[in-house]
Amino acid sequence: MSSDDDSSQCSFLSRSPTPPSELYPSPPPSQHPSTKGSPLPDNMEQRARQPNDDGPPRKKRRVAEPKPRVTRHLDLSGDDIDDSEPSQREALDLLLKVLHKKRKIVMIVGAGISVSAGIPDFRSSTGLFNSLRQEHNLKTSGKDLFDASVYRDPASTATFHQMVRSLSEKSRGACSTDFHHLIATLADEGRLLRLYSQNVDGLETALGPLATETPLPQKGPWPKTVLLHGGLEKMFCVKCKEVNDFNPALFDGPTPPECEACAYVDNLRTQFEGKRSHGIGRLRPRMVLYNENGPDEDAIGRVTTADLRARPDAVIVVGTTLKVPGVRRIAREMINTVRDRKDGISIWVNNEPEPKGVDLNNCWDLIVRGPCDAVAKQAAMRRWDQPVDPKEITDEEYRKIARIPSPKVLVPISPRKKQVDKAKGIMTPSASPKLGNKTLGPLVQTTIKPEDSKVGTPQPKGRKKNPAAGASKKTQQNKKPSSKKKATEGDKNKSGITLKLPFKQSKAVAQAPAKTLEKEQACGTDSKRHPTVMAPVSPQSAKNNTAPPYREPLIKDLAVTPKSSPRSDKTISPTGYVPNDMLKILD
Known part of the structure; x- marks a missing residue:
């Protein structure tokens, strides 16, 4: 074996042995969800969690699909209704429910409602x-x-x-038909939102609740009947x-x-x-003739827009074939708005079949075949001009029909509230608070009568004597005579007004009238026009002549204008301490 082989072998032997993966499974990465608590189904694969993933997707809210609308048919061309067929009975119940229960009904009528009155229609064979x-x-x-x-x-x-x-x-x-009176009854009960009429005979507007205005107002409120032609x-x-x-x-x-x-x-x-x-x-x-604009065209557009915003709950088209484009458009918009509501109902009443077209395809909840007077007969509603018998109907229905408001509940007023309401009208307390042995006189409102040459301040009610005159004779004898004359009861000022003093005059004010006048002028009070009363102050402030600025007097019942009212050069102020509650009343 060569050296290269030995080195490669040694290097191979020096490596750490790798255990088999079957014996030592590695933990799942952090990106994968754990399946220990709830194992996934066999057919579901694990999805790697994204960094911005907040969890499983939210469940979609189940929205109940609207029930499919079914068009019912009612045949009133004969004298009687076939009660053996349940479809006829259901259709009749739906018609009566609309006429007796709906609160915002829109009617679009044509010449067919006046045929029984002797006025022919336009497009029939006769x-x-x-x-x-x-x-x-x-x-x-x-x-x-x-x-x-x-x-x-x-x-x-x-x-x-x-x-x-x-x-x-x-x-x-001609006279108004039964169906005319049915429409008038709906208007009288306040359940007819609007009547759009193509007729020129005036049988609708002859009834009181269906009266109209000519020309039609451009702004609301609009009448119940709108004459389209x-x-x-x-x-x-x-x-x-x-x-x-x-x-x-x-x-x-x-x-x-x-x-x-x-x-x-x-x-x-x-x-x-x-x-x-x-x-x-x-x-x-x-x-209005064909191929011309009507004089009330703009006003009719405004009325139609307002009625669409009101979201009527039923629309009834009676006695017209809707061949006129403008009327057909109004009917189509009203039907679409009504059928958007869950409880909205659209009804077609005519001897002729319902109109065909893409715009009016499958838009009727009830199709009534027969004369409109048969509808009024089945409804059996009271006439608007007939009195109502309260014994035959309940109290609630009687109030709705006769427009009688519910009885008011009278809440008894507590005695405490009566006393508070009564005290609101009192400007001053009935008696002044007592401070030891001293008593402050009540405030007195001055009333000046133009016929009197000398105007004085009346005495307060309940007192026969002036509080200032109630001093004892001994006290008056012990007082030293003053070099300056003080203002007393019965004296007259420069303007000729008799003085009646409810309070004792301040010593500082009596000794320094010039300073008092300067303060009044600094506060913006003209001494030649308005008599002013010094604001209540403490005895120490009155003694040191550091009183706050003067203010307007509490004189409301003056019989002469302020410009002609003279004022006194001498002012009046209390001699004792005035409580805070009294200050609040004076303010």
Whole structure:
């Protein structure tokens, strides 16, 4: 064996023996989770923990999927309902639940709700479009009479005026139907959010709870009824936009009538002011025709936006085919908003099938086939103009219907609260606190009457004598006469006001009136205008004449103005110590 082999062999032998891995398993690295406590399943592999890993992923919250909506069908075309079919009974219960329980209902109605009142609809076999074509020998449909192009031709204008007069006479002679009263009852109970009507007959607005405003306000609050296509109850001038009641006699012949307001203004300009004429406007019925913008278009957009934000809980479309694009868009937006709610219900009521289209596909929760008056019959709701019998319904339902508030609970007031309330009106205490043998007189409010030549301070109630005059005769005899005259009761100041002193005059103030005047002027008080009272101070401060600045008096019941009120050159201050409680009351 060569040296190279020996060296390699020695080097190999000098190495440490490596034990087999089966006998000495190494611990798992720190990146791997431990599986001693809870072994992993056979099919699950260990995942290396990342440095930013906070643990196992959070469990996803289970969200209950919305229940699939089912479209129910109710047939009210016959006299009776087939109770043998449970689907009919469920559909009827859903209809009655909406009419009796929902709180924010939106209704979109058409001419179908007025058919039973004697006013024909538009698109049916016996509607206005077919009848007008036969009556006026039109080459096309009668829909052309409701187009804005009728004013381009005198012949079509005359035919339009004739149609308008006939329709206005029918509307004025018709009465509201049962379904009209059902809508009015919902409005009277406060459960109708809005009524969008395409009708021009005015049968809805003739009822009190469904009254509207013409023109429609641009800002809320808005009326319950919104006339999408105007009505035959009003006419307006195309120039000055003035609105008046509709007069059918004016619309006779091919020429539209003149506006009286425009004629009056034009007469003033030309005859009296010598200016040129601006023209006279023409009158026309305030109803929206095809291919023109309505006068209330902007206001209707604002009302619709507000109702969508209110999130209605039910929408009912009755007596219309939704052929007009604007009305169809309103219905689609209302249905989408209602069906976003968990308890929102959309209902279609008509003799004709529901409208087809991608935008209105599968959007109805209940489809009622039959006249709308049959719906009112099944609902059997009270009429809005009938009195309510409280014996037939519960107290809670009676308060909701009659709008009677709940009785108020009267909480008895404790005697302590009555005393506190009574004490709030007292400005000063009834009696001053006693300090040993000395008693401070109560504060007195001064009342000045203009008819009195001499105005004085009245004595406090309950005291017949002035506290300052209650000193004994011996005390007055022992006092040495002063060279300077002090202010006493009955004296008059320079302004002629009689002084009645509830407190004794301070010695320092009596000896130094000039210093007192200087302090008042330094504090911004004009001694010639306002009588001021010295702020209460301690006896030592009064003796040393180091009193705080003067302030306005506690005089509220002055009968004269402060400018005419004179002031006294002499001030009044207490002679004894004033407690803190008294200072708080004075402040």
